[in-house]
Amino acid sequence: MEAIDLDEHWNEIRRRAHAIVAREPALLTLLNQTVLDRQSFAECLTYRLTRKLVNHAASIDVLHETFMEAFMHEPKILQQVACDMNAVYERDPACPDVLTPLLYFKGFQAIVCYRVGHHLWNSGRHEFALYLQSLISETFAVDIHPAAQIGCGILLDHATGFVAGETSVVEDNVSILHEVTLGGTGKDRGDRHPKVRSGVLLGAGAKILGNVEIGEGAKVGAGSVVLKPVPPHTSVAGVPAQIIGKTKDVSPALGMCHDLDD
Structure with a gap:
């Protein structure tokens, strides 16, 4: 993964937020609370996502502390998140800038939250x-x-x-559409889920089942059921x-x- 200048990335997000407010004053509160009143990229992510996740079983303070602690103790998460933001902007024609995924795209938001959960898992906080x-x-x-x-x-x-x-692996630079399953087969424990290598495109509704490898640069058509490497x-x-x-690409x-039709 090529390192991203997080200061410049954060500055670009703030520039985009100011531009949106100028065009659409109705979003002033959202942009102030999410971006313009925040002091860092980590705080921005934390504020936006914890307020989506909070419910009556966990306080906002607990979630806020958990996210900020993860970003502080494992700085590579912010690099990964910035890389994901760029990927959405570069590959999704419906995405006009790097800020839009943070504000509106639940796929990006879910991946950020997963990254915090993965940090917790690796830190032994499984529950x-x-x-x-x-x-x-x-x-x-x-x-x-x-x-x-x-x-x-x-x-x-x-x-x-x-x-x-649990034992799924997805390498860098993979694009995944909705309703994709990386699942197991049967009830055996151990290494039982797919391994998706870099550059793979998984079409909508694709089901990949078992400890099978999807090779680098492969393409899986929408609605397919993959049971073999x-x-x-x-x-x-x-x-x-x-x-x-x-594949042509x-x-x-x-x-x-x-x-x-390659």
Whole structure:
């Protein structure tokens, strides 16, 4: 992952917020509370997301402290988040700037919250990580186990219904549409979930089941059910999924072209 200048990233977010307020005064309160009254990128993320997650079972103060502590003790999370913001901006034609995902896109918001939960899991706070997972699921309709390993540069587009099991691995620069499942099969424990390599594009509704590898730069068609490994730079589709051909793009995730006629 190429390092991002977080100071410049934060300044760009603030510039965008000022521009939005100038165009649309009705959003003044939202932008002040989320961005313009915040002192840092970490505080901005914390303020926006904890207020979405809070319910009667956890105080806002507990969630706020948890998020800020995670960002402080594991600074690479902010790098990953900035990388995700750039990925959404670069790959989603509905995204006009890097601020929009933070304000409105629940896929991005869910990934940020997962990253805090993953930090908790790795710190041995499994119970609280699982509790945060349940809040994320209830709030965003996205269910990612906190032990799952997800890289940066992730576009989780629309996001509704996305599921990633405990031993799932998603490498850097992957694009995932809504209703994708990275699930297990049967009731065996241990390493039982998919491994998605870098540059992969997973179409809407794709179900990838079991400890199978989706090779680097592969493409999985919408609605497919994948039960066997997918070779690198290969397009698959169908139920069960079959090889359609080779991908034209080295990294389909970046191009976002869902055409399987390669």
